[in-house]
Amino acid sequence: MLSVTDLRKEFGGLVAVDDVSFDIGDGEIVGLIGPNGAGKTTLFNTITSVHEPEPGARIEFDGTDVVGLDTHLIARRGLVRTFQIVRVFDEMTVLENAAAGAMFGSDASPSTEEARERGREALEFIGLDDKADTLASNLPIAQKKQLELARALASEPRLLLLDEIASGLTPGEIAGLTDTIRRLRDERGVSVFWIEHIMDAIMGVADRIIVLNSGKKIAEGTPEQIRANETVIEAYLGDEA
Ligand SMILES: Nc1ncnc2c1ncn2[C@@H]1O[C@H](COP(=O)(O)OP(=O)(O)OP(=O)(O)O)[C@@H](O)[C@H]1O
Ligand SMILES: [Mg+2]
Known part of the structure; x- marks a missing residue:
């Protein structure tokens, strides 16, 4: 559904997203986690044409290259x-x-x-x-x-990008929201790409997790694999996991 290859975004000398590649399949819920400033929101902004990626990036949605397409036209595609x-x-x-x-x-x-x-x-x-x-x-x-x-x-939507939708909510509210997101996938067939710092929310519902650190993708796997990944624990999860 979404295929991102060699996505890079620089702000002046700062490399906010550093040659990141990944795919999101039909009906998948994929989490995007990583420390503050890792480049998560910038990745979303670049996928949706709020920012223009550095030359050489490929962003294909449903087989169509969407680099340079206006944000509202990307939304129209779902x-x-x-x-x-x-x-x-x-x-x-x-x-x-x-x-x-x-x-x-x-x-x-x-x-x-x-x-x-x-x-x-x-x-x-x-x-x-x-x-x-x-x-x-x-x-x-x-x-x-x-x-x-x-x-x-x-x-x-066919693919929904959620940026920290669970932050600031109580555990009960988070459970309700997580359930709604699962229903969106199960009953409406919507794929979800979800940035979240609240591990209980994202780990429970995601099929797969992608981890960014300093703009780089440092890991990708099932929630279980990510919780056990030494590099991820060191960079981000620490004693949270
Ligand atoms: N428009 C911008 N101009 C300059 N620098 C920016 C811009 N947007 C983001 N940055 C920088 O890019 C880096 C990545 O920021 P980003 O907001 O993508 O991080 P994030 O992973 O979403 O962090 P958080 O978890 O705190 O939301 C940071 O160093 C940030 O200061
Ligand atoms: Mg952010």
């Missing part, structure tokens, strides 16, 4: 992301926020009615439909994160 800092439209209702997702989705120009319908359907799937008419600014953080997920879902 590669959709959430942000490390929640970005809901505060002045809009929960339903309007979710419907906005449909506007940026695979269907180029849904009618307002269709967009609202897809937004409502996404809210139901996420379990936020009872808050449809609430102003987004009034939601607590856990529900804002659910709303980000609903908005992404309304755009009918």
Whole structure:
């Protein structure tokens, strides 16, 4: 589904992403972990054309080269992301926020009615439909994160990139969110690429984990393999594992 080869991103002299290659298959949930500043968000930003990679990188989504393609056109192809800092439209209702997702989705120009319908359907799937008419600014953080997920879902993604969606949540809220993400894969066939620092969240649900450190991919494997990997323990997991 996604095939990344020799992805490199420099900021001045700093190599934020250092020749990283990996694949994500259909229906897979893949975790992306690593210390602060490892280059995780920059990797997402480069895949979604927020940043341009250094020449020589290949990013293929569904067999099509997406390097240089505008972010919204990439989203239209079904590669959709959430942000490390929640970005809901505060002045809009929960339903309007979710419907906005449909506007940026695979269907180029849904009618307002269709967009609202897809937004409502996404809210139901996420379990936020009872808050449809609430102003987004009034939601607590856990529900804002659910709303980000609903908005992404309304755009009918095939691959969802999640940037620290579990941070700042209670263990109970994390369990709920993790369950929703698993259902997205199981019931909607959405593939997931998920950056997370909360190991209990990501290790329990990911089929595979990729580890970045100082921009480099230092390991890749099942959660069990990653927990036992000496290089990863030294660079990141330490006594967390
Ligand atoms: N727009 C930018 N301009 C210059 N440097 C940047 C930019 N974005 C990121 N960096 C630098 O690139 C490196 C990787 O940052 P990035 O945000 O990708 O890390 P991260 O793995 O997401 O970290 P965290 O876990 O803290 O979110 C850091 O040294 C950061 O300061
Ligand atoms: Mg980050």
